[in-house]
Amino acid sequence: MAGIGADHKAHKRQISKANGQEVDVDVLVIGAGPTGLGAAKRLHQIDGPSWLIVDNSEIPGGLASTDITPEGFLYDVGGHVIFSHYKYFDDCIDEALPNESDWYQHQRISYVRYKGLWVPYPFQNNISMLPKDDQVMCLEGMIDATMESRVVNTKPKDFDEWIMRNVGEGIANIFMRPYNYKVWAVPTSKMQCQWLGERVAAPNLKLVTKNVVLNKTAGNWGPNATFRFPAHGGTGNIWIKVAETLPKKNTRFGEHGRVQLVDADNKRVLLGDGTTVNYQKLVSTMAVDSLVEAMRDEALTKLSKELFFSTTHVIGVGIRGARPERIGDKCWLYFPEDNCPFYRATIFSNYSPNNQPAASKKLATMQLADGSKPESTEAKEGPYWSIMLEVSESSMKPVNGETMIPDNIQGLINTEMLSPTDEIVSVYHRRFDHGYPTPSLEREGVLKELLPKLQAMDIYSRGRFGSWRYEVGNQDHSFMLGVEAADHIVNGAAELTLNYPDFVNSRVNSERRLVDGAQFFKSMKGIRAEGVPVRPKGGDVEA
Structure with a gap:
């Protein structure tokens, strides 16, 4: 079995154990989110090495899980939808939820709220919807940026410079800078720009000008222009069902799966119930800063x-009444202005009719949106609909946790998402310490040193916060980070998603299955011949 030695070390220093149980496996997987489940799924398919997956939560899903309020409203851990760069990912998801009735298919309907207007997403392609003075300001900035780009032969030094070069000062000031600060909780000047790829639309000046003259909007853009969503159980149900395809004997969840200590020198992990797991290779999907703390490695x-990372607050508001016309079929919405704390709102009830209680369920009105008390607290029937909000927090962008819910409800009124007299029947708030792995200016230097040092210890730190690469942090990316780590450990295959984000995000690669290193480099030659810009990094950990 390539990459795994035949025998464990003969002698191991004893770790104090509560119950004395000791388990030996070839591969230990920490974390049952998409990355950990991807690794476990692949190890189960290979049917060679012994393996175990552990997680401190009773329910798998990690940062792709779903909560249910006592009233019956569902909320994901932030805005998650299913769209994929990988056929292998699709196959595994379809195995877990195989029926057409398991899914709802959606066309993305997204807007940016600006000066009381709903501007179609992406904002920079639809300035034709702005007031005339703003149109002129944005066009002037785009023209200046286009002219300057002809004489600049250096790469942008940070995200802010990338913004100025691509969209100019007008769009930078009214949308890109304020919105990205609300998302990342750091100024754009403190972020690098290697992560961008297909995540930010670079506008076509001629097309934007044409649309301004003709008063037209641009069409849908991006890999998530269409997406699907589970009919039942929210996004978390996907990962619950994926976990159910794995043998239970290879899983330990809850206190039995909580990691207390990682002894990298002796290749063993102490779990919450006192069990020691001896491993040869470790796939960790813990946040890498938490992992090294669990290793007690000071350096x-x-x-x-x-x-750097930001914290995410997810706020949910459940409302009685028919979905208002002003909401319509909207999916998710962006808010760059300071009249609300949230940067994004998702009409979560639009994703599935099962994301909220049945209309026949009787719920009491907690308050009206303006904070006043209802005339009656008697439980009444629905129908119901819901909004999910996201707010960022960091040392550079503190928030008031005590007033989080009223501040955000007021923001919903300010942006005309709610009317003052709307009946609120449920509220939800959960804080996720690690929300976004920030592509800071320091990131590359840290990852180049940190990830190889861990791998030299046979620790593969992978996932949204395990490898700290937002550009490959979607659910499909995260799942494949685990799959490819398992393939590398067992077969020596190339980890494409970790090492070649540009390649895996290329649209020409959207239907590929698992490939080994030789096939990959052969395909790279073919792509280059077709003129697609792909920049492999020679096997290091750069994006």
Whole structure:
């Protein structure tokens, strides 16, 4: 079995155990989110090495899980939808939820709220919808940026410079800078720009000008212009069902799966119930800063502190009444202005009729949207609809946790998402300490040193916060980070998603299955011949 030695070390220093149980496996997987489940799924398919997956939560899903309020409203851990760059990912998801009735298919309907207007997403392609003075300001900035780009032969030094070069000062000031600060909780000047790829639309000046003259909007853009969503159980149900395809004997969840200590020198992990797991290879999907703390490695812990992240608050509001016309079929919406704390709102009830209680369920009105008390607290029937909000927090962007819910409800009124007299029957708030792995200016230098040092210890730190690469942090990316780590451990295959984000995000690659390293480099030659810009990095951990 390539990459795994035949025998464990003969002698191991004893770790204090509560119950004395000791387990030996070839591969230990920490975390049952998409990345960990991807690794476990692949190891189960290979049917060679022994393996175990552990997680401190009773329910798998990690940062792609779903909560249910006592009233029966569902909320994901932030805005998640299913769209894919990988056929292998699709196959695994379809195995878990195989029926047409398991899914709802959606066309993305997204807008940016600006000066009381709903501007179609992406904002920079639809300035034709702005007031005339703003149109002129944005066009002037785009023209200046286009002219300057002809004489600049250096790469942008940060995200802010990338914005100025691509969209100009007008769009930068009214949308890109304020919106991205609300998302990332750091100024754009403190972020690098290697992560961008297909995530930010670079506008076509001629097309934008044409649309301004003709008063037209641009068509849908991006890989998530269409998406699907589970009919039942929210996004979290996908990962619950994926976990159900794995043998239970290879899983430990809850206290039995909580990691207390990682002894990298002796290749063993102490779990919450006192069990020691001896491993040969470790796939960790813990946040890498938490991993090195669990390793008690002072040098790596100090290095990991240079990685920056933001905290995410998810707020849910359940409302009685028919979905209002002003909401319509909207999916998710962006808010760059300071009249609301949230940067994004998702009409979560539009994704599935099962994301809220049945209309026949009787619920009491907690308050009206303006904070006043209802005339009656008697439980009444629906129908119901819901909004999910996201708010970022960091050391550079503090928030008031005590007033989080009233501040956001007021923001919904300010942006005309709610009317003051709307009946609120449920509220939800959950804080996720690690929300976004920030592509800071320091990130590349840290990851180049940190990830190889861990891998030299046979620790593969992978996932949204395990490998700290937002550009490959969607559910499909995260799942494949685990799959490819397992393939690399067992077969020595190339980890494409980790090392070649540009390649995996290329649209010409959207239907590929698993490939080995030789096939990959052969395909790279073919892509280059077709003129597609792909920049492999020679096997290091750069994006």
